[in-house]
Amino acid sequence: MQTEPQTIVEMKQVLEAALLTAAQPLALEDLLRLFAGRMERATLRMLLDELKSDWQTRTMELTQVASGWRFQARAEYAPFLARLNPEKPQRYSRVALETLAIIAYRQPVTRGDIENIRGVAVNPNIIRQLQEREWIDVVGQRDVPGRPSLYATTKNFLDDLNLRSLAELPPMENFTQQEIPLGL
Amino acid sequence: MQTEPQTIVEMKQVLEAALLTAAQPLALEDLLRLFAGRMERATLRMLLDELKSDWQTRTMELTQVASGWRFQARAEYAPFLARLNPEKPQRYSRVALETLAIIAYRQPVTRGDIENIRGVAVNPNIIRQLQEREWIDVVGQRDVPGRPSLYATTKNFLDDLNLRSLAELPPMENFTQQEIPLGL
Amino acid sequence: MIPTVLPAPTNARIHGETLASLPQDLYIPPDALEVYLEAFEGPLDLLLYLICKHNLDILDIPMADLTLQYMQYVEKMRAVKLELAADYLLMSAMLIEIKSRMLLPKPAEIEQEDDPRAQLVRRLMEYESIKLAAQRLDAMPQVGSEILVAQAYYQQIIETQPPIVSLDDLIAAWKAVLERASHFTHHKVSRAELSVREHMSQILRRLQKEKLVEFAALFNVESDGIAKLVVCFLAILELVREGLVRMTQQAEFSPIYIQISHAD
Numbered sequence: 001m002q003t004e005p006q007t008i009v010e011m012k013q014v015l016e017a018a019l020l021t022a023a024q025p026l027a028l029e030d031l032l033r034l035f036a037g038r039m040e041r042a043t044l045r046m047l048l049d050e051l052k053s054d055w056q057t058r059t060m061e062l063t064q065v066a067s068g069w070r071f072q073a074r075a076e077y078a079p080f081l082a083r084l085n086p087e088k089p090q091r092y093s094r095v096a097l098e099t100l101a102i103i104a105y106r107q108p109v110t111r112g113d114i115e116n117i118r119g120v121a122v123n124p125n126i127i128r129q130l131q132e133r134e135w136i137d138v139v140g141q142r143d144v145p146g147r148p149s150l151y152a153t154t155k156n157f158l159d160d161l162n163l164r165s166l167a168e169l170p171p172m173e174n175f176t177q178q179e180i181p182l183g184l
Numbered sequence: 185m186q187t188e189p190q191t192i193v194e195m196k197q198v199l200e201a202a203l204l205t206a207a208q209p210l211a212l213e214d215l216l217r218l219f220a221g222r223m224e225r226a227t228l229r230m231l232l233d234e235l236k237s238d239w240q241t242r243t244m245e246l247t248q249v250a251s252g253w254r255f256q257a258r259a260e261y262a263p264f265l266a267r268l269n270p271e272k273p274q275r276y277s278r279v280a281l282e283t284l285a286i287i288a289y290r291q292p293v294t295r296g297d298i299e300n301i302r303g304v305a306v307n308p309n310i311i312r313q314l315q316e317r318e319w320i321d322v323v324g325q326r327d328v329p330g331r332p333s334l335y336a337t338t339k340n341f342l343d344d345l346n347l348r349s350l351a352e353l354p355p356m357e358n359f360t361q362q363e364i365p366l367g368l
Numbered sequence: 369m370i371p372t373v374l375p376a377p378t379n380a381r382i383h384g385e386t387l388a389s390l391p392q393d394l395y396i397p398p399d400a401l402e403v404y405l406e407a408f409e410g411p412l413d414l415l416l417y418l419i420c421k422h423n424l425d426i427l428d429i430p431m432a433d434l435t436l437q438y439m440q441y442v443e444k445m446r447a448v449k450l451e452l453a454a455d456y457l458l459m460s461a462m463l464i465e466i467k468s469r470m471l472l473p474k475p476a477e478i479e480q481e482d483d484p485r486a487q488l489v490r491r492l493m494e495y496e497s498i499k500l501a502a503q504r505l506d507a508m509p510q511v512g513s514e515i516l517v518a519q520a521y522y523q524q525i526i527e528t529q530p531p532i533v534s535l536d537d538l539i540a541a542w543k544a545v546l547e548r549a550s551h552f553t554h555h556k557v558s559r560a561e562l563s564v565r566e567h568m569s570q571i572l573r574r575l576q577k578e579k580l581v582e583f584a585a586l587f588n589v590e591s592d593g594i595a596k597l598v599v600c601f602l603a604i605l606e607l608v609r610e611g612l613v614r615m616t617q618q619a620e621f622s623p624i625y626i627q628i629s630h631a632d
Contacts, residue, residue, distance in 0.1 A: 005264075013242075013243050013261070014261060014264045016243045017243040017244070017257040017258070017261040017264070017265060017516070018261075018264065018265055018268060019520075020204060020243065020244060020255070020257070020518045020519075020520050021256075021257050021265060021516035021517060021518055021519060022268070022519070023207070023519055025521075026268070030268055033267050033268060034264050034265070034267055034268065035264075036267060058197075059197050059200045059201040059204065060201070060204060060520055070520070070521050071204070071520040071521065072205075072520060072521040072522055072523070073201045073204070073205050073520065073521070073522035073523070074201070075523065077197070077198060077201035077202075077522070078522065078523050078524075078525050079525065080189075080198045080201070080202065080218050080219075081201065081202055081205065081218075081522050081524075082524070082525045083217045083218055083220060084202060084206075084210070084214055084217060084218065085524070086217075086529055087529060090529070090531045091531050091532070091537075092531045092533060092537075094541065094544070097533065097537055097538065097540075097541035098541045098542075098544060098545050100533070100538065100541065101538050101539075101541040101542035101545055102542075102545055104538065104542075105542055105562065105565070106565065107565050107566070107568065107569045108565075108568055108569050108572055108612065117545060117549050118545060118548070118549075119548065119549075133530055139569050139572040139573045139576065140572040140573075140575065140576055140612060140628050141628070142610075142611070142612060142629075143611055143612070143614075143628075143629030143630060144611075150572060150612065152568075152569030152572070152573070153569070160533075161533065161534075161535055161538070162535075163535075165563065165566060166562045166563060166565065166566035167561075167562050167563040167566065169535070169538070169539075169562055170535075170539055171562065201522070203518065204518045204520045205518070205519065205520045205521065205522040206518070206519070207517060207518075207519035208517075244518055254517055254518065255517070255518035256511075256515050256516060256517050256518065257515075257516040257517075257518075259509070259514070259515075261516075262509075262514050262515070262516065265516050266513075272513060275506060276506070278409055278502065279409055281502035281503070281505060281506050282409060282498055282499060282502045284502065284505060285498050285499075285501040285502035285505055286498055288501070288505065289498070289501055300491075301491075301494055301495060301498055302409065302410055302412065302495065302498070303410045303411045303412040303413075303455060303459065303491070303495065304409065304410030304411070304412075304455045305454075305455060343511065344510055344511040344512070344515075345505070345508050345509075345510060345511075346508070346509060346510075346511070346515055353505075354501070354504045354505075354508075356497050356500075356501050357496070357497040357500050357501070
């Protein structure tokens with residue numbers, strides 16, 4: 001049978017091992033069970049305080065939450081740990097993809113152009129979303145009343161889609177010739 | 185934005201924080217993601233070795249199992265930690281253990297193979313029980329009539345038994361491979 | 369529990385050498401028979417037990433004794449719990465077959481024939497080693513009981529990732545646009561090479577910075593091939609046609625300048 005921990009150091013080690021491997025915070029009652037009844041509450045509290053300060057400058061901090069004590073990673077590590085479980089990348093809505101496709105294939109275009117082609121109003125959020133991603137930008141204004149912005153795709157967009165130039169986008173001419181009366 | 189860890193000490197801290205909070209073994213690929221691609225595999229291995237020896241005399245040990253690296257409490261703390269959960273996780277029945285042993289040592293095997301070795305019909309519940317634990321899975325079908333499923337053990341099984349590979353399983357008593365001298 | 373007082377044999381005898389102490393003889397209370405039989409994991413397990421209990425050599429099984437004892441157990445089993453017996457009955461048939469083959473006189477020319485017990489012995493040994501392996505697996509420390517894995521808490525933050533767009537997504541979207549546009553026949557979708565449109569954007573970007581650019585300066589005659597020069601020229605024509613740029617020339621044969629169209 002295991003000999004019970006004798007020294008303060010050994011007792012703190014048992015506490016540390018329990019707290020690092022516990023899936024839930026451990027209440028004082030749980031922690032007392034570790035020592036099979038041979039531990040005073042006051043001593044336990046003192047040990048926890050010591051353990052807490054032992055870890056003061058380390059990766060974990062010993063904290064007390066509603067249901068007990070737990071070790072938790074210091075906040076500064078959270079951004080790194082987040083990389084382990086990246087959120088599933090979202091997808092753009094159909095509207096956003098179509099807006100992007102129109103800008104890519106028919107640039108430079110205004111919002112009005114996009115609306116004409118899609119037959120519905122353009123949601124300004126979608127344009128902003130694509131601009132924030134630095135996939136499109138304003139390359140000028142059309143010389144008509146209201147001077148609407150002309151949008152075009154950027155180098156970033158090409159990079160992100162692994163293209164060297166727009167000419168590498170698959171040509172859709174065959175398709176368009178059949179399907180659309182072209183205004184040439 | 186988080187500044188990336190610059191020094192060896194900082195890198196080891198990021199690794200430690202990740203491994204102490206992971207609950208599952210972390211593969212080298214996972215650990216590389218912590219550094220957003222700015223880490224060489226060789227450096228990572230070196231850091232893991234250092235981290236392992238940093239913890240040499242502490243409560244946890246950094247170990248490598250089939251699916252990666254994890255911190256686990258040193259064996260000497262197990263009797264104390266067991267006091268936290270007096271209900272022992274249920275051990276498997278003899279039938280289940282024999283089925284598992286056949287799959288582990290003779291994999292990949294079909295239910296028919298298991299039945300041949302044990303001389304009794306396989307209870308489908310036992311196969312399901314082992315599959316639910318993610319200790320075994322179907323790795324293919326044998327190319328015979330009925331195309332029976334071939335079962336093999338998983339990485340999870342090795343992880344849970346603290347093994348890096350099947351080769352680390354205790355060697356099997358090899359009665360069968362010897363020529364059997366018959367007392368004629 | 370009755371099965372625990374019936375240590376199932378873990379080791380048989382090989383060539384007279386005992387690998388483990390033999391289990392004690394059994395006393396089976398009649399009402400416990402069912403439980404007792406369930407303690408065996410099948411006919412091989414029972415056979416191993418009998419071999420062990422009666423101190424038989426696994427490599428030189430006296431088939432008559434073994435078969436007789438085995439049949440006695442199977443009879444008990446049939447009386448109590450019939451559904452248990454199917455696998456056991458199969459084994460009885462096999463034992464009787466082996467026994468009868470051993471009784472038959474062998475013609476001299478096939479004296480080299482395998483001992484009919486060989487296959488049974490192989491199976492018994494294979495099963496014996498699996499039983500041992502199962503016990504060893506059970507004895508190994510396992511995560512959740514003997515092994516406790518670090519799982520300290522951490523504040524989960526979700527690192528948001530920008531949506532992924534594949535080339536296929538983009539093309540599918542464009543096809544959908546064109547398909548729908550075909551219903552608005554009043555709208556004219558002009559046709560131009562993509563590389564032309566790309567140049568249009570590039571020229572516009574440049575004109576935003578430089579305001580006024582000489583026509584000739586838009587062409588990189590030294591580095592661009594003919595095809596690219598033509599594309600550039602088409603882009604300028606398209607920009608003029610769409611009213612996006614204005615060309616000016618002060619006098620005949622003086623430089624042509626291009627600037628963004630301004631309403632003023």
